[in-house]
Amino acid sequence: MHTEGQLAPESATEARRSYAELAGAARTVTRETAKAMGFDREEYAERVTDDVRSTARDALFASLLEVRVGDREAFEAWRADFDGDVRVMGSNDVPNVAWHVVPFGADGPPTRAAGDESVTAVAVAATFQDEPTAAMATLRRTVFGRVYRDVIHADPVETGAHTAGPPEDDEDDGTEGGTDAAAEAEESTQ
Known part of the structure; x- marks a missing residue:
């Protein structure tokens, strides 16, 4: 067994905080993708x-x-020792499994925290034959759609989920599209 990935939020608040921290990266990805597509x-x-x-x-x-x-x-x-609900997608007839644990549960109010006695942790699993990368991608999209989206967007002010306007005009450094130094400096201060 091995683990891949970086985010394992212990609470809804931690999930929203991690999401908020990705604002700069998302802004950079969209800006650079738009540049590559030739957007003015x-x-x-x-x-x-x-x-x-x-x-x-x-x-x-x-x-x-x-x-x-x-x-x-x-x-x-692992499942025998897990004190929570396990939801498995896929066939029992395949030899491999990818899973993600949501300690703060997947149902009910999105403000619940790990450690709350009324919370039942949930693990969402996807079975697979030979393609771990595809299984992990499918699992991540599924978990985000079924659990994290509601948790994160329950408080869009806290996460800044819908507050990012177009980037400030870049200073012209003589290259097409200007420089990203100003935007990067802005992102590093947030």
Whole structure:
């Protein structure tokens, strides 16, 4: 068994905080992608909306979720010791499993925290035959859509989920599209 990924929020508040911290990265990804597609400032302002930036941040967050990967035997051994609800997607007839644990549960109010006695931790698992990368990607998207999206967007003010406007005009350094130094400096102070 091994673990991949970086985000394993222990509470809804921690999930929202991690999401908020991805604002700069999402802004940079959307800006650089738009540059690569040849968008000028006007087209950028028209097409790269708050929803586009929010979607980029959603995808970044999901792609960073911690996932455990192992064979069926390792998963069943882990499952026997897990004090929570386990939801498995896929077939019982395949040899491998990828799973993600949500300590603060997957149902009910999104403000519940780990350690709350009324909270039942949940693990969401996906079985797979030979493609761990595809299984992890599917699992991450599923967990984000079924659990984290509601938790994160329950408090868009705290996460800044829908507050990122178009980037400030870059200073012109003689290159097409200007320099990103000003935007990077802005991002590093947030």
